[in-house]
Amino acid sequence: MHEVLRLIVAVGLIWAAAFPVHAADKAEETVEIDLLRLLHQDCGSCHGMTLKGGLGPALLSDSLAAYEDEDLFSIIRDGREETAMPPWRDILSDNQINELIGILRGKTAAADPGENK
Ligand code: HEC
Incomplete structure (x- = not known):
């Protein structure tokens, strides 16, 4: 009996990993998060992680x-x-x-919530 239970749990875990629930519901949110990450990591690699400038100029709303x-x-x-x-x-x-x-347009120098991403 334990064997069967273990099998069911294992299959359940594999299923959950393979098909994350609500993935489709979050499509819009995911785009935003990806863009924020891109902004701070990719753009940030030149413009500074906090967008205050580096190799490239600052990208804060005031600067733009x-x-x-x-x-x-x-x-x-x-x-x-x-x-x-x-x-x-x-x-x-x-x-x-x-x-x-x-x-x-919404990025300000003060308390940028994206700063720690
Ligand atoms: C490899 C380095 C690099 C990356 C990566 C990069 N930039 Fe730049 N960016 C620069 C440099 C250098 C300038 C200044 C160009 C110049 O002298 O006119 C610039 C200029 C700009 C400007 C004009 C700013 C101004 O005040 O004139 C904007 C807007 C901008 N980048 C946005 C972005 C965005 C958004 C991303 C990410 C999608 C990004 N950049 C990624 C190097 C980079």
């Missing part, structure tokens, strides 16, 4: 205030030629770039 959304869009999509700023068009969809711009 002079840019229109369209300007930011083409900078991020196409990069800046002759500089280290790479194009992201092969990695990010237009929608993701727009979403990223929305996130950047």
Whole structure:
């Protein structure tokens, strides 16, 4: 009898690992989290983990205030030629770039909740 119970538990665990519940429900949330991670880790590798600047300039909302959304869009999509700023068009969809711009517009130096990510 114990053998059977153990088997059921084992199958259950494998099932749970293979098919995480609610994965589909969280699709939207996942996009946001991935973009935040990308922002702080990939963009952050040049612009600073807290986006306050490094090799590239700061990406906080104040620093980008002079840019229109369209300007930011083409900078991020196409990069800046002759500089280290790479194009992201092969990695990010237009929608993701727009979403990223929305996130950047909300980034302030004070108590950035993304700082510890
Ligand atoms: C390999 C380094 C590197 C990475 C990675 C990188 N950037 Fe840049 N970025 C730069 C540099 C350097 C500049 C300044 C280019 C110049 O001198 O005009 C820049 C400029 C910018 C600017 C214009 C800022 C301004 O004040 O003119 C924006 C917006 C920007 N990057 C966004 C991003 C985003 C969003 C990501 C991630 C998706 C990213 N960058 C990833 C190096 C990088």
